[in-house]
Amino acid sequence: MSRRFSPKVVSANDLIEGDAVWLTEDDRWTRDMAEAELIEDEAHAAIRLLFAKGQPNVVVGAELVDAAPGPDGPVPTHFREAFRTHGPTNYNLGKRAEGFAPRGHIPGNEAL
């Protein structure tokens, strides 16, 4: 019996900047996970991952990452991925310093 496929996004790091990026439905790389394509079909996920891996001089380490639908777009299901949308928690640097809204649950940020 095959397990139900859990929704995914394709994520990677930008080759030059090294920061987290996500693949959109219209084949762009976005720095806001909410714009990412939420993939609910396993075969389609494999195709999108192949497409991402075909851009080795744009991004590094493309992979499928668990995600869930949210009010504004896909959100991470694991805190590690939430940090990638947010930046480090010790300084205001990275994604949130660049004006991107954190996606998913950042532990300790219950006030947000």
Next chain:
Amino acid sequence: MYTYNEFDEAFVRSRVAQFRSQVERRIDGSLTEDEFRPLRLMNGLYLQLHAYMLRVAIPYGTLNPSQMRQLAHIAERWDKGYGHFTTRQNIQFNWPRLKDVPDILDALADVGMHAIQTSGNCVRNVTADHFAAAAADEIADPRPIAELLREWSTDHPEFQFLPRKFKIAITGAPNDRAVTRAHDIGLRMVRNEAGEPGFEVLVGGGLGRTPMLAQVIRDFLPQADLLPYIEAILGAYNLKGRRDNKYKARIKITVFENGLDAFKADVEERFARLRSQWSGVDQEILKDIEAQFAPPAFRNAPTDDYEAFRAQNGVFRAWTDVNLHPHKVDGYTIVSISLKKHGATPGDATAHQMRVMADLAERYGHGELRVSHEQNIILPHVHKSDLPAVWAALREADLATANIGLVSDIIACPGMDYCALATARSIPIAQQIATRFEELQVEHDVGPLKIKISGCINACGHHHVGHIGILGLDRAGVENYQVTLGGDGTETAAIGEKMGPGFPAEEIVGAIERLVLGYLEIRRDAEETFLETFRRAGPEPFKGFLYGTEETADAA
């Protein structure tokens, strides 16, 4: 201090040029990431959660002021204005862009620094006692030996593809401040009965998922035999070390699986073969290196003004009580500059702070700075009469926290705030513990206590050798923190004992508070340290503090 000779300079420059070309080819698509990754790692460049990270070696933790200023310049020009000093006497820049890294490496080469062999399965930065050449308890300065090892191991053709990374630490003092027993090879400088210099050689230590303390493989190795002997150890490991399983590839597993006696027999047999091939040229090179580590021109001056200022100023006195260490020269002291202000990120310094420390070293410190594995900066040679001025300048730069060796002087790895390997965050836990103990106003009463936090099982935060060790794990998608107690990284080294179940992030600070306050209740007197109390009383009372299983007097 050692300055690069023509050979060093040419070698480092050629490596930068090579890497510049490799980066260009990566960006234009001629190199794939699979091809490029080992090349960037050979030059200390990682890809982390939010950005690249460049790890720069600070050999044996020694820096001069112009090097420190260059680190500040790099932080400002190519990074985000700060650097992170690590438990292996390196500095990490957390935000470089790939295309800027060759320029950064060139800027490092301008001051005799590099990032070579700060990653990969090779001999890493050789670390040393951060009080080297200054501490009153020292037999000899270990840094010339560390420099000899750096030169010998850099680009060594036989040892560029070891089964796994390889870390060497050296101390010249009987009080081990270099955590030698947690290293692949630990070297302790000793003298034999005839007074000749040599080493006690330890092998097979390491932390990570299988923590082990190094064992003595040679009680006394004459100084001239060092390189052939290290070559014999590495040669034996290179062949015997397991390449089939990353988690069993460190030399600690090789020694453990073969047994120390069998491993030693192999090493000694190799050594016997190799020794005659060494003509003694290494010892000549060592003499040249030693000449460059000649002690500074210490001055003789009264310390009355220092004593008077100390008597008047309670804040200064508190700082001198914990941030100074005895120097071998009368009138001098070793100053530890805390990078652990309560609530700050352990080990981080801003570019401005780096410049202040560089200026102080130049003006009052005979031009020397050190980085400690405990993530602080040391001014190893300060005359006591200069301490009021040093302290005042440190205060202005937010660097005068009086907490060396206390609860808030916490080692913490970058954890999941930066690291791609981490399973949980370390930095916020360190920040919260330090802030909490500042509120409680008990840390000076508690006295010496080392808390060390790692954000994953790889143990960069040395949690196994913390008096209190904290290991951050991912338990079903939630950060969870496991506590170990009784670890010790010194000459009385011990691996900490795992307590019971871990704590979620919102409960770990309270658990540590209960542990420390509980210790205050059961210590024999104010002289008995946390570690001594743990060793005397055992884990049970501490488990009680952690988990509330101790029967209270009222309940009994």
